[in-house]
Amino acid sequence: MVAKALTIAGSDSGGGAGIQADLKAxxxxxxxxxxxxxxxxxxxxxxxxxxxxVPDGVVAAQIRAVLDDIEIDAIKIGMLGTPLLIAxxxxxxxxxxxxxxLDPVMVAKSGDMLLADSAIDALTSLLFGRATLLTPNLPEAAKLVGEGSADAQANALLKLGVGAVLMKGGHANGAVCMDQLVSQTGTQEISAQRVNTRNTHGTGCSYxxxxAAGLAQGMELNDAVLRAHTWLHQAILHADGLHVGQGHGPVHHFHALWP
Structure with a gap:
């Protein structure tokens, strides 16, 4: 049986982020x-x-249509936008x-806002308790629980009900990019050499x-995160070979299949 996953997110006409990136991942x-x-x-x-x-009722109808027919093994949630849609x-x-x-998508790589400030309370109150894993980058964590160390922010997010938090270090400085997987049982650090490229559009969505794909295949959370981290690092390393667009280009999702 092939595992099946569902993405609930916005569409990116450029193909590098959002639902397009999710399906590629x-x-x-x-x-x-x-x-x-x-x-x-x-x-x-x-x-x-x-x-x-997309109208809230149409989004809900899409979810019901999928879940009524297809046995979904894991769900990834991305861009939601408004309190009513979150509800x-x-x-x-x-x-x-x-x-x-749950990927709390708030700001695009270009700097454009994707989540209204008024929606943050709805996100935390209605979906955090359902999330196996929350995957904020550092700016998103700061908007959710305020400034502070990554450890303090992760623990504050855990108190809001999520099962575990992956604090992504892509927005930090330094030669090494450090992510932290934090749960009630402890913290696991995952590091990689930072890649000197501007082509990182869609990294959060893809990660x-x-x-979620690993969880759909029955992997333990730690193993799913480690495999995804290794894959994404290679996708970033190969991103410059795609030559897509004039700004922040996408990562190479299929680096293992074609150059």
């Missing part, structure tokens, strides 16, 4: 991907020029008991989706 991991579109963005490697939210997604997922990876 699922496929690269050997997982069948289904999708629920929460917003249509006019986006490329340089900017997000328009956002058209609709939470209600539609009420009967789902599989693992959920969380690759983890």
């Amino acid at each position: 699922f496929s690269a991991m050997g997982v069948y991907g289904a999708s629920v579109v929460t917003a249509v963005t006019a986006q490329n490697t340089q900017a997000v020029t328009a956002i058209h939210p 609709a997604v939470a209600e539609a997922l009420a009967g789902y008991d599989g693992p959920i990876v 969380s989706s690759a983890i």
Whole structure:
């Protein structure tokens, strides 16, 4: 049986982030991907020029259509945008008991805002308790729980109900990029040499989706994170070979299959 995962996220017309990146990551991991579109963005490697939210009821209908027919082994949640949409997604997922990876998408690589400040309370109150893993980068963690050390922020996020937190270090400085997987049982540090490239569009989406793929295949959380981290590092190393766009290009999801 091929594992099956569902992404609930926004669309990226440039193909580097959002649902497009999620489906590529699922496929690269050997997982069948289904999708629920929460917003249509006019986006490329340089900017997000328009956002058209999909009506809340249509998003919920997509979720129900998938879950009523397909046995989904794990879910990745990305861009949601508004409190009402978050509430609709939470209600539609009420009967789902599989693992959920929640990526709190707030700001695009271009700097464009993707989550209204008013939606943060809804995100924490309605979806954090459902999340097997939360995957914030450092700016997102600061918006969720305030400034502080990564350890303090992770522990504050755990207190909000998530099962575990992956603190991503991509926005930090230094030659080594350090991620921290934090749960009630302790902290695991995962490091890699920082890659000197501007082509990192969609790294967060791809990372969380690759983890969800591992969970869909029955992997333990630590193993799923480690495999996804290794894969993503290679995807970043090979990103410059794609030559996509004039801004922040995408990572190479299929580096193991074609150059």
